[in-house]
Amino acid sequence: MLASAGIAFCSCQDEPAAEYNPVQHGSLVQGKVVPASIEPYADGRMDGTFTRRNFTLYDKKAQTGGKWVAQTELLIGYSLSVPSRFVFEDGCAWEEIMTFSSSTGPTAFGTALDAVNRKLYKKYTPLIGRKLSFDPVRNTLTVGKTSYRVMAADQKGFVLAFTSDYITSGGNGGQYLETGSYEPAAQVNFDGESYLRFDSETEAYDWLIDLFRDTFGEEVNLNTLYNGVILDNPYFNISALESERDRL
Numbered sequence: 001m002l003a004s005a006g007i008a009f010c011s012c013q014d015e016p017a018a019e020y021n022p023v024q025h026g027s028l029v030q031g032k033v034v035p036a037s038i039e040p041y042a043d044g045r046m047d048g049t050f051t052r053r054n055f056t057l058y059d060k061k062a063q064t065g066g067k068w069v070a071q072t073e074l075l076i077g078y079s080l081s082v083p084s085r086f087v088f089e090d091g092c093a094w095e096e097i098m099t100f101s102s103s104t105g106p107t108a109f110g111t112a113l114d115a116v117n118r119k120l121y122k123k124y125t126p127l128i129g130r131k132l133s134f135d136p137v138r139n140t141l142t143v144g145k146t147s148y149r150v151m152a153a154d155q156k157g158f159v160l161a162f163t164s165d166y167i168t169s170g171g172n173g174g175q176y177l178e179t180g181s182y183e184p185a186a187q188v189n190f191d192g193e194s195y196l197r198f199d200s201e202t203e204a205y206d207w208l209i210d211l212f213r214d215t216f217g218e219e220v221n222l223n224t225l226y227n228g229v230i231l232d233n234p235y236f237n238i239s240a241l242e243s244e245r246d247r248l
Contacts, residue, residue, distance in 0.1 A: 018157030018183045023058060026067025028161060028177065031152030035136040038153050042134040042141075044091030048056040050157065050182040052084050061174030068177055078102060081146060081162045085233045086190045087127060093143040094127035094188070094197065097204055099142035108244040109205065111222075111236055112212050118225045121217055157183040205245035212238055 020031045038045035057075070058068040061210065079102060087094040099110025106114075117124055130144035139150045148160040162178045190197050198204040212220075216238075223234040 002071070016156045017152040017154040017159060018181045020055060020152035020181075022072070022151035022159055022161055022179055023056070023068050023177070026064075026069065028068065028151075030139070031159065033136075033139050033150050033153045033158075034151075034155070037155050038134045038141065038150065038158065039136065041088035042091065042132050047089040047187060049088070049185045049187045050086045051185040052180045053157075055080070055082060055178065055180045058177040058179070059174060059187055060177065062172065064174075076102070078176075081164065082148070082160055082177060082178040086182060087145075088132065089188075089190075090129075091132060092129040093132045095127055095143070096107070096127055097123060097201060108236075108240040109208065112208055112238075112241045115220055115222060115225055115236065116208070116211055116215055119220075124196060125194055126196045126207070127188075127190075128198050128201055128204060141232050153181070157181065180242070199217050201248050202245060205241065205248070208240055209238060209245070212241065 017031065017034075017037075022028055022031060041048055057071045057078070059071055060066065060068050083095065083130050085096075097109055098107055099113060100106050113124060113126070116122070131142075133142045134140070134150075135142070139147045142149050146162070151159040151161050153159070159179060159181045164176050165173060166176060167173045188195050196204075196207075198207065218239075219235055219237045221234050222236055223230055
């Protein structure tokens with residue numbers, strides 16, 4: 001859900017965009033956005049990598065008086081929508097496949113990838129290309145199916161906001177707001193030895209399935225890979241990875 005209603009606007013902003021705080025006195029306040037600092041990445045004229053320098057989760061509900069209140073601790077089981085890094089290249093945003101969930105633990109993909117990396121002494125990091133677009137009128141950056149509001153942006157970084165609705169067990173509801181500040185970082189190099197590009201999750205899963213089978217066969221005892229760590233159920237079968245792929 002886009003953060004659209006109830007946004008105030010600020011005409012003055014002296015600090016760099018990456019240092020801008022979009023939540024002021026409990027309200028989401030629009031800062032200055034320089035379209036030319038975002039548009040070249042969306043249309044493929046420029047490549048760049050940005051890492052998140054800070055992140056804040058806010059809550060708004062009846063009990064907060066309709067104000068955004070910062071959460072001091074990340075909620076158990078809550079999965080962030082504002083990523084730790086953006087890799088812009090060839091007009092796409094390249095995202096890492098989820099390898100761990102705060103609610104369910106490691107994914108089958110994450111377990112298999114870690115096992116292969118340990119066995120082969122590699123640091124393979126698969127990334128998936130997402131369609132990227134920027135709307136300078138609405139100040140929205142859309143990556144795949146997810147849209148973020150750009151709260152501030154200049155040549156040195158940007159700040160994004162993402163809102164979502166929730167319903168509690170008692171039937172009451174509210175909203176969460178995530179804000180993330182981003183600064184330029186060294187560009188990711190898709191060299192085939194560490195960072196790898198794929199057009200879809202299915203393509204990445206197929207690559208990992210083939211690599212896992214070539215490395216271990218159908219199954220691996222993870223206890224043989226983890227120094228000093230003994231798992232009660234150490235056997236990982238390739239069927240778990242195939243089943244996870246088929247549920248995509």
